[in-house]
Amino acid sequence: MAEHRHLTVLTTTDSEEKAKALAAGAVEARIAACAQISAPVTSVYRWEGATQTEQEWQILFKTTTARYEDLETYIKEAHDYDTPEIIATPIVAGSGAYLAWLEEETRPAG
Numbered sequence: 475m476a477e478h479r480h481l482t483v484l485t486t487t488d489s490e491e492k493a494k495a496l497a498a499g500a501v502e503a504r505i506a507a508c509a510q511i512s513a514p515v516t517s518v519y520r521w522e523g524a525t526q527t528e529q530e531w532q533i534l535f536k537t538t539t540a541r542y543e544d545l546e547t548y549i550k551e552a553h554d555y556d557t558p559e560i561i562a563t564p565i566v567a568g569s570g571a572y573l574a575w576l577e578e579e580t581r582p583a584g
Contacts, residue, residue, distance in 0.1 A: 478564035493531035506535035507579035
């Protein structure tokens with residue numbers, strides 16, 4: 475199987491303001507080149523033995539596999555959920571120019 479160098483990483487939160495803050499923090503830290511916020515979505519899930527239905531805002535980060543661990547750590551530390559959703563999906567194909575931009579924007583500063 476080919477090694478994938480680029481990822482999309484999904485998380486959710488319970489307000490637009492929190493979604494914007496998570497997105498901006500990741501982009502400013504250069505652990506994501508871009509973050510898109512979609513909302514509201516309705517999430518139905520089991521938590522602590524009960525079925526819950528809540529409105530949430532999805533954040534889809536674009537990053538590299540090299541920066542994934544930093545992004546995961548950031549989400550866990552900045553998020554107010556006990557167990558935030560963090561799902562990474564490999565980008566198997568994409569525009570060469572876009573993927574080059576993604577790599578450039580996620581290079582650590584310095």
